[in-house]
Amino acid sequence: MSKGEVVLLDCWMSPFCMRVKIALNEKGVEYEHREEDLFGGKSELLLQSNPIHKKVPVLLHDRKPLSESAIIVGYIDEIWASPPLLPSCAYGRAKARFWADFIDKKLYEAATQIWRTNGEERGAATRDFIETLKQMEEALGDKNYFGGEGDAFGFVDIMAIGVASWFHAYEKFGGFKVADHCPKLSGWLKRCKQRESVSKVLPDPEKVYEFVVMLRKMQGLD
């Protein structure tokens, strides 16, 4: 399984870093993990490796840097072929990439608005987020996982779990329960958490909530 040195520039609460760690775990790839201090000063290695965005995650594969989580997970799937994360047919891959894109552009953006706002603006953001979740719920349908290949755990699941790792914080700020609106999605998240590749990556939801409380204070929102 060894195909060179793998180093991840990481941050524990980043939904995007979680994706990369879950993908590496699914593939059974051993990697060195380096926690970045995003507030205390980013490492020289991070700034050099991702000069455009200066953001985690960065995956260094034999010192060659890769950034942007969806791209990194796709790369991991190409280099370490088993188990496959993306479908084997071109149309399936395109559909998986469509939902990954939806998760980043719609779901994540809608989610972020919940904690970045107050009052009526937060109410609107919460309603918007729930509507977006319902679109995900419909895409999931009666399948166990978004897939990947058929019903198997795969690329779209990994993309979605990163965002789902903050659900508890969104629920507390938005005053709602994902399970009340999207029971199938709630079941999907429980199934995902039973996977070792996922459970050993996801942080304590309460710790994420406390991090968001701190972020809001830093940004003068509370």
Add this chain to the structure above:
Amino acid sequence: MSKGEVVLLDCWMSPFCMRVKIALNEKGVEYEHREEDLFGGKSELLLQSNPIHKKVPVLLHDRKPLSESAIIVGYIDEIWASPPLLPSCAYGRAKARFWADFIDKKLYEAATQIWRTNGEERGAATRDFIETLKQMEEALGDKNYFGGEGDAFGFVDIMAIGVASWFHAYEKFGGFKVADHCPKLSGWLKRCKQRESVSKVLPDPEKVYEFVVMLRKMQGLD
């Protein structure tokens, strides 16, 4: 070269539709083109084929719908293998996808702010756009094309040309010339326009400018 029926739901001024048409032309794929009237009412086929975003481009390959231009171009590259648009190695593909993502998230967004704003806000948007162009210029370096494979015309070029097709309008609204700030990028655009796959797709720059003037009036900006 025939691999089933190919229909494109299109709109002449859309940078995203241009990408799909250029990719199909590069591959020598024949397709049926259906112009959508985005203001007069979208077709039932468009609404059914892209129920999430309800946007062009949609490519129907044997009636199976695909949306999101970067994803469609990647799909085209997988189905019609020659000439390749994405590099043959996984790391090259990841880098090409990184720049495609940069073009959509940074370059296109910065560009759009130029015509969506007025006064000092437009000045700031123009400066921001030029900085982003300079990052593209640096990525291009002394190569003929962004590639693709090596120095060949490819995926990143196709992503960038869509945005570049509106340069004339951005220049007129922003009061600057791309060539003054980014001579290499300007040379790249000239080279691209010499390709038949590109020249038969790009609309008259003045017609695009007039379209933006109309858009601004519709949105109450003038």
